[in-house]
Amino acid sequence: MRVLVVEDHEELALTVAAGLRREGMAVDVVLDGPGALERASVHHYDVIVLDRDLPGLHGDEVCRSLAASGHPARMLMLTAAGTIDDRVAGLGAGADDYLPKPFAFAELVARIRALARRAQQALPTVLVRGDLRLDPATRIATRNGHRLPLSPKEFAVLELLLAAQGAVVSAEQLLERCWDEFADPFTQTVKVTVSRLRRKLGDPPLIETVPQAGYRI
Structure with a gap:
C-alpha cells in the first residue's frame, strides 16, 4: 500500500511516516498543499492522509481538486478543529474519512487500512x-498453515500479486505501489525482492515470471 502524508508540522509528518513504514506501508511526505497536488499528479496513492490547515493551499481545496480530477486515492482528513461544522466541511470537500487531532496512532493505521x-x-x-x-x-501470511517470515516489502509485493487475482503485475507497478519516491527505478530492487519471496514461499513455486511483462501468481 502506498500512502501520501500531507502535514505542515514536519516533526509530526516524519513521525507518522516512520510509524506507517513500520506497518509495512510505502510512504511519501509533503508539507504543503501545492506539494500534495504535484505529488499526487505523479504517483498512484491508495490513501492520502491530509491535514486540513495547510500552507499554500487549504486542505479543503486540495481535497476538492483531487476529487475533481478523479484521483483514485481515498482521503483521510486530519484537523485540530473537531467541531461538527469542521467535519461536515471536510467531508463535503471530498474526504472519505475524518480524524481529529490529537489521535491515537493505532486508530490512524486502522482507518488507513x-x-x-x-x-x-x-x-x-x-x-x-x-x-x-x-x-x-493482521499482517500474517501462511502457506500450508505455516507462518511465512516475510519482510515488510516482501509482504507488500505478495499482497499486490494476490490482489491481482492471477493478472500480470509489472515490475514498474510493484515499484510504484510498494516503494516510496526514493526508490531507484534503475536498480534490481523488485527482482531481488521477488527472488527472496520465492525462496520463502517454497515449493511448488507460486510466482511466475512473464517475460517482458512482469509477475503473477
Whole structure:
C-alpha cells in the first residue's frame, strides 16, 4: 500500500511516516498543499492522509481538486478543529474519512487500512490462493498453515500479486505501489525482492515470471 502524508508540522509528518513504514506501508511526505497536488499528479496513492490547515493551499481545496480530477486515492482528513461544522466541511470537500487531532496512532493505521479496503471492494478481506493465505489486517501470511517470515516489502509485493487475482503485475507497478519516491527505478530492487519471496514461499513455486511483462501468481 502506498500512502501520501500531507502535514505542515514536519516533526509530526516524519513521525507518522516512520510509524506507517513500520506497518509495512510505502510512504511519501509533503508539507504543503501545492506539494500534495504535484505529488499526487505523479504517483498512484491508495490513501492520502491530509491535514486540513495547510500552507499554500487549504486542505479543503486540495481535497476538492483531487476529487475533481478523479484521483483514485481515498482521503483521510486530519484537523485540530473537531467541531461538527469542521467535519461536515471536510467531508463535503471530498474526504472519505475524518480524524481529529490529537489521535491515537493505532486508530490512524486502522482507518488507513479500512479506506484502502474500501477502494478495492471486490477483494475479500483475506487473500487466498491454494494453500497460501494472506491477511492484510493482521499482517500474517501462511502457506500450508505455516507462518511465512516475510519482510515488510516482501509482504507488500505478495499482497499486490494476490490482489491481482492471477493478472500480470509489472515490475514498474510493484515499484510504484510498494516503494516510496526514493526508490531507484534503475536498480534490481523488485527482482531481488521477488527472488527472496520465492525462496520463502517454497515449493511448488507460486510466482511466475512473464517475460517482458512482469509477475503473477
